[in-house]
Amino acid sequence: MTVSSTRWWLRHQRRLAPWLFLIPALVVFTLYVLWPICESLWLSLYDWDGLGDKTFIGLANYRELWQDPDFWTSLRNNLIWLVGFGLAVPLGLALALFLNQTVFAIRLVKSLFFFPFVISQVVIGMIFIWFYNPSFGLLAELFKAVGLQPVALLSSPDLVTYSLVAAALYPQIAYCMILYLTGLNNVRSDLIEAARLEGAKGWTMLWHVILPQLRSATFIAIVVTVVGSLRSFDMVSIMTAGGPYGQSRVLAYYMYEVALSEYGYRMGYGSAVATVLFAIMLVYILFVLWRIYRQEKDLD
Incomplete structure (x- = not known):
């Protein structure tokens, strides 16, 4: 390296050094995120079975979506997932x-509540299939115990989506619990003591003292929960x-069904979904x- 290039680097290193760290991540992000998104947008304008020649059809796939009752059913179910996941x-x-208490065996209790988050979605799905089974499932036995007739939830067109949401909530609640437990460890005890001296307790303490300090945990929990509800597929x-x-059906599953399963092999239509x-x-x-930008601007 020459003397002039060394001087140039010393003058600009504070500006260039961050980009040297960012470039590898940006390359990977472009190749595996941005490029597939653009490819999917482009493919949605074609009629293609994944093997033969592509036929350009413009917005025909989107016009078909507008008249497709299965698409609207999937979209409606996604909205149900979105509302249900909010719980x-x-x-x-x-x-x-x-669980944020210092009592005997509280760590064991926390581990039991944390367990749903670490097990596979497949395992959770199988557990709830057995749980909902109208012949020998635990839910059926509970219905019988109170004198009611068991209901085949997964076979009911009106109840099946709500049953799936309830099953998916099992690990999602555990994830939100972990976020809030982490946030509660950082709550300032001096503010709590000051609020107690002022007579605050119960809901007043929670709403005006604790929740404002859990704003970041709440923000992350809402973001992850909403994204999880929109891309629901596993359950x-x-x-x-x-x-x-x-x-x-939800949109993610309907996309798979029309594009990659034996029912469809319509790659263009699946890309439109x-x-x-x-x-x-x-x-x-x-x-x-936009919310993050506003919050950082307010802090400045």
């Missing part, structure tokens, strides 16, 4: 507040495969980024 945040907070695939009669799902998530992600 994970307050329930996770309630569990965290309950649908494991527990119902979209049934009965396609009434438990993926594009709609991506657009919904993009709106939410932009909203999240």
